[in-house]
Amino acid sequence: MTGHSLYNLKSLTQEELENLFASYRMPAYRVRQLVHWMYEKRAASLDEITEFSKAFRQELGAVAYISNLQIVSTRNSSDGTTKFLLQLDDGQRIESVLIPDDERLTLCISSQVGCRMGCKFCLTASVGFKRGLLAHEIVDQVITVARYIEPDRRLTNVVLMGMGEPLDNFDEVVRALWRLTTDMGISKRHITLSTCGIVPHMLQLYRQGPEVNLAVSLNATTDRSRSSIMPINNKYGIQELLRACRLIPMSPRQRITFEYVLLRGVNDSMDDAKRLCSLLKGIQAKVNLIPFNEYDGAPFKRPDDGSVFRFQELLTNRQIITFIRKSKGADILAACGQLKYQDTSTLHDVHY
Ligand code: SF4
Structure with a gap:
């Protein structure tokens, strides 16, 4: 029997799980054990749940299963980054990228298959x-x-920050964030959601979801320039976006990360750097400058290192914490904004 005609235990609510278990005369603590095994012990099948009797595992296995993603392939980059190509139940494929950095080991995950935001510097847009x-x-x-x-x-x-705009898939992303922070025990301070700026959902996120870190993909300092590279700006302009950022509840040490992909001749001038400082006034901000990753046929160029450093220096001199992000995994096209069809079913992107 395939999994598709069975209940996927990970997609059921707590109440649905309790009802299902009650139908086998199993008390609520058994559901807690199931949740513990699925999320903390990462059981890939009911057979692994040794706290359940073999008979119950078999009974439950006749109507339900534990979902998994299939690893189709992995690719390692020379800088330690690993790209996972993963297959979903319906055959669609997504990618997650594992990025080691000093003490940290970060997993960049996708929220959609493809993306409809259409940012000009991001190839996912052309995939649809x-x-x-x-x-x-x-x-x-x-x-x-x-x-x-x-x-x-x-x-x-x-x-x-993987494929897709998380706030364009709001309900499922909020559900996933709760799962990650409660059942999987990942601290909300260790989770970052990156958005291109769907303003109403940014505020809603902090009403309905755990208070994870926010990264905003800004990439320009005038509405004209931002709209030319990010269509979402026609709907929610820079001032509206930054107003929302000011309303987000934050602890004194917390900061919103502003991602700024530097595109030569588009948004990398000293005037842009000055405007960026004015725009961020009064926001607990830090800035990640990401020199554009050029690829074959790319419509933009990467600025030279000198202008990247000058841009950073101007921001730093005005007390804005600013990092230059090296794009990891560039040799396997796992770096920010790079997406590739390696064959008709293999695609990758990283959302800025
Ligand atoms: S940068 Fe992010 S929001 Fe924009 S098209 Fe790419 S995945 Fe979508």
Whole structure:
């Protein structure tokens, strides 16, 4: 019997699980055990749940299963980055990227298959949009990769910066965030959600979801320039976006990360750097400058190192914490904004 005609235990609510278990005269603590095994012990099948009797595992297995993502392939980059090509139940494929950095081991996960935001510097836009991921498919990326690397290594951070715009898949992403922070025990301070700026959902996220870190893909300092590279700006302009950032509840030490992809001759002038400082006034901000990763046929160029450093220096001199992000995994096209069809079913992107 295939999994498709069975209940996927990871997609059921707590109440649905309790009702299902009650139908086998199983008390609520058995559901807690199931949740513990699925998310903390990362069980890939009911057979692994040795706390359940063999008879119950068989009975439950006749109507339900534990979902998994299939690892189609992995590719290692010389800088330690690993790209996982993962297959969903319906055959669609997504990618997650494992990024080691000093003490941290970060997993960059996808929230949609494709994306409909159409940012000009991001090749996902040309692939189009297939569908949003379900909450368990978002969480399963973390479980699948964790199973693969444990016990030698442990994930420390999760970033929603892979394929897709997380806030364009709001309900499922919020469900997944709760799952990650409660049942999987990942601290909300170790999770970052990156958005191109769907303003109403940014505020809603902090009303309905755990208070994870926010990264905003800004990339320009005037509406004209931002709209020319990010169509979402026609709907929510820079001032509206920054107003929302000012309303987000934050602890004194917390900061919103502003991602700024430097495109030569488009947004990398000293006037841009000055305007960026004015725009960020009064926001607990830090800035990640990401020199554009050129690829064959790319419509933009990477600025030279000198202008990247001058841009950073101007921001730093005005007390804005600014990092230059090296794009890791460039040799396997796992770096920010790089997406590739390696064959008709293999695609990758990283959301800025
Ligand atoms: S940068 Fe992010 S929001 Fe923009 S098209 Fe790419 S994946 Fe979508």
